[in-house]
Amino acid sequence: MLRTEHFYWFLGALLLYAGWCNLRQRRFAHAAFWGVLAALFGAGDAVLRATEAGNALPSQLAGCGVIALGLLATRMRREHIAEAPEAQRRASAQRLGHKLFVPALLIPLLTVLVVMFGGDLAIGGAPLFGDGSLTLIGLSIAGLVSAVVALAMIRGAPLTAAAEGRRLLDAMGWAALLPLVLATLGGVFAASGVGEAIAAIVSSLIPADQRLAVVLAYGLGMVLFTVIMGNAFAAFPVMTAGVGLPLLIQQHGADPAILGAIGMLTGYCGTLMTPMAANFNLVPAALLELDDPNAVIRAQFPTAIPLLLVNLVLMYWLAFSF
Structure with missing residues (x-):
């Protein structure tokens, strides 16, 4: 029977290989970073079971590992990897x-x-x-x-995939973790009641009975949170729980499917404009070894702004027409 943790173990083995290659090249910060991450992926299921059984020590050790990743990231430097x-x-x-x-x-x-x-x-x-x-x-x-x-x-050869994966990881460096961390952050925000707090702020700052004002708050809020988090999937539950559901769907009768689809696409406009979306905007610059790490973002701005305006118009027009 195949379970999700089997693939996490495999991923942990690849990360351990990347750490071993860096250790052999005396790149100790990189080796430690990938090694700690490999341990977190490999032991994740065991930590969860121990936590559910009432043993807090493994989860505390995992937390120390996350802190170690943050400290090690400051020591990592992007270097050209031979190809x-x-x-x-x-x-x-x-x-x-x-x-x-x-x-x-x-x-x-x-x-x-x-x-x-x-x-x-x-x-x-x-x-x-x-x-x-x-x-x-x-x-x-x-x-x-x-x-x-x-x-x-x-x-x-089979090892070619692991070697190329290691080269890609070292080219990205710590930024390879940003999508994972930022997506998790979105779940934490939603569970901690950030959506309700945003709803209260929006209601106090804008006229909640004005449909256009709420649409602008939802669409621009999706963009802003995506820019901050680097991930529209992380911004979506926060903004939808705080503005989309209570104000647009329940109060103004917006179509949930249309609002959700266009709202997510609006969040992607923020993805085009932020370095926090490392897998989209920083990785290509790193792989192409561009002098300007923000070159991809600069090239995408002329697309992001018009697309944002079109999405806001479509959201206001279509979400309330059916």
């Missing part, structure tokens, strides 16, 4: 052509298939997938299958 010669990479790209997209396209396809049909799969009467998110399990399986397909296409 295949340019002539070899160009020759490989010309040989493979559009087949290069096959592994990338397999990931969403296999993920959707697992989500749709994985719950019905069984071996000897036992479910193939255990408790946990089928989406996460499907994404993990899809990633592994896509890696195998990519290795078969380039006729590479």
Whole structure:
């Protein structure tokens, strides 16, 4: 039976490999960072079980590990990691052509298939997938299958995937954790009542009976929280719980599906404009070794602003028309 923690263990092993490679190159801060992170991923399930059993020590140690990651991040420096010669990479790209997209396209396809049909799969009467998110399990399986397909296409050794993964991790550095941490922060904000506090602030600052004012507060709030958190998925529960649900849906009768879809897209406008969205905006600059780390953001601004205005107009027009 496949469970989510099996893939966390695999990810922990890859992180441990990245730490070992850095240790051999005497990059001690990088080695310690990936090593601590590998321990957190590998021991996460054990920490959860111990906490549920009333033993607080493992969770406290995990908290110390998170603090250690923050301290180690200040010591990490982006350095050029050797890769295949340019002539070899160009020759490989010309040989493979559009087949290069096959592994990338397999990931969403296999993920959707697992989500749709994985719950019905069984071996000897036992479910193939255990408790946990089928989406996460499907994404993990899809990633592994896509890696195998990519290795078969380039006729590479199995260790090639781990070596390239390590090179990508070191190119990103601590920023590789930002999406994970910021998404978690959104859940913490929602659980701690930040949404209700925002609703109270919005109601005191704007006329809540004016539909246009509330739409602007919701849309611009999605952008602002996304800029702060770097992740529209983290901003969505906060702004929807605080403004979207009580003021737009319940008070003004907005269509939940339309409001949610356009609201999320509005949050993505903030993604285009913030360095906190490291996987979208900092990683490409790091991989391309651009002199300006914010070059991607500067290029996206002319798209983000008009798209934001169009989304606000569509939200006001469509969410109340059906």
